[in-house]
Amino acid sequence: MTQVKPMRADARRNYERLLKAAAEAFAEHGEGASLDDIAKRAGVGSGTLYRHFPTRQALLEAAYVDRIKALSGRADELGRELPPGEALVAWLNELCVGIIQVRGMKALLGSAVTDDGVAAVTACGTHVRAAATRLVGAAQREGTLRADVEPIDVLRLVHGVATAAELANADGSGTRRYVSLLTEGLRPVRS
Amino acid sequence: MTQVKPMRADARRNYERLLKAAAEAFAEHGEGASLDDIAKRAGVGSGTLYRHFPTRQALLEAAYVDRIKALSGRADELGRELPPGEALVAWLNELCVGIIQVRGMKALLGSAVTDDGVAAVTACGTHVRAAATRLVGAAQREGTLRADVEPIDVLRLVHGVATAAELANADGSGTRRYVSLLTEGLRPVRS
DNA sequence: TCGTGAACCGGGGCCCTCTCCGTATCCTGT
DNA sequence: ACAGGATACGGAGAGGGCCCCGGTTCACGA
Known part of the structure; x- marks a missing residue:
């Protein structure tokens, strides 16, 4: 093939x-x-x-497919090292940092989770979605992630959070904080 | 002036x-x-x-300044009609819908909350930040919003969530769901 | 009415994307 | 080793966008 x-x-x-x-x-x-x-x-x-x-998209994808595969691989490593919930959060942080630091990857991952019905089947998208599906599923079985979110929702939200973090700091230093605002929510922690 | x-x-x-x-x-x-x-x-x-x-930015701003002012005005209306926490959530939803439906407003609001040190002082940005500050402050005093977030964080995150919702549906129909994932967080609701 | 200078117009320079087709290069079979 | 076909290359050129500049027009005030 x-x-x-x-x-x-x-x-x-x-x-x-x-x-x-x-x-x-x-x-x-x-x-x-x-x-x-x-x-x-x-x-x-x-x-x-x-x-x-x-297309520009095709070039972007070819240029970054290695990095994408590496990030997807990290998902499994983290899944082995940490409890599912923590693994997911850790991976989302790495993903977010990657999106910001490697210029051009944002557009690539963005298009990988776009629902335009066409050309959604990219190699990069497939890898990332598969990795996300594994971590999301595990965290949901463990009960540390809401049952009503899909893997692709999580990826889209991380893409969004990366956008937000980028607005705050071009170097992505505030990434962690924004990711935690997403995972914990904006409401105060109920004890 | x-x-x-x-x-x-x-x-x-x-x-x-x-x-x-x-x-x-x-x-x-x-x-x-x-x-x-x-x-x-x-x-x-x-x-x-x-x-x-x-610049293109200047034209965008001039074209949409009315709409931005209207959105900022809505913040006060909602603040009068609803308890602070609910008012904030309702406003974020309206903002998000506006960002998606009115093409071009996304870039405008995005640049309004960018921390690039230069030209951050736009008329639109000032209005929106002021509105956000009022709602965020009220919700924090009420205790329905984490005390450690700044108004500009909220605006950036909403911008990001709008980006995410846009990836899901170009028409923005899933907006509400994504906004609630942000406000409630990805963790399960602890009873 | 008329002089003056602010405001306009649109052509042109420059850069980018993307295609087309004559030419150069590689590979295979003898 | 080499001929001949298959394959890939190159770069000019069409099309379009951004933005500036120099000659021209026209609104305003006297």
Whole structure:
């Protein structure tokens, strides 16, 4: 399923160089980085870029798929190390930090949890949703998470909280506080 | 303070037409609407648009300042009609719906609560922050809102929740649910 | 009515996205 | 080793957006 025909050598080379250039450019200028510029950095024509990655979304996804997989992997690690409820909170914190620190990942994860019926099936989205489903399910069985929320709700809310934290501090230092406001709620703790 | 020199008649006319055209265009195409197109709709040259509104932000603000004031006014109405805690929740819901339904207002309110140190003092931001401060203070005195949150935190989180609700449904029908997840928290209700 | 300067207009420079097709490069079978 | 087809490349160009500038128009006050 991955690649029925092996890519031609030059195609593969250009593909790799584009990914590297894209990661640099997105880190530098955010998700709006110029695609022509990325092509230039990679030393290829713009047509080549568009052949490999028909949309900006596709390029973003290819550039960050490793990081997304790593984050999804962390979900399982945390699930093994901590009780379900704490694992979920810890993972949400890491996710939030990742979204803010790695410029461009926000748009990617955002589109992964968008309900537009089309193209919702992205590789990144699948990984993240699967990870969230495991942690959410465990926490709900344990009773430390409301039973009426879906994994995708949690992901959307974290995306939102990351947006909020970003407004407060571009460096994401206040992330933890905002995540806890979400998990605990705005009401005072009832003793 | 508003306008030291009265505007020339044609300037005033063009200003008004631009605002009308802008409101239409933003409603139609979202906050990214083409500025040249707005100028064309208004029947003025693009230079005129840029003289009146040096930035897209300025135009957004001018186009929606009425709506923002209305929302801020609603805060006081609700404060009179309901107990503080309920008033705050009701207002947050209205705010959230407004952010989603009126395309373009999201960016505006977002920038109003951004901590970038520069240009944070916008007319819209001032109104909304003042309204939030009143409701938040009352709810905290009543004891139905955590004492450790600032009004601006609440506004940022609502902005984030609106983002989340938007991901779920472009029409904002699930807004109420997401707002309540924020106010109640993700933990189960402890009886 | 008329002079003056504020306000307008829209063309043009610059940058971005995305497509098209002639050309260069690679791969395979002999 | 090499011919020939398959594959990928490149970069110009169309289309559109942002924004500024210089000549022109027109509202206002005397």
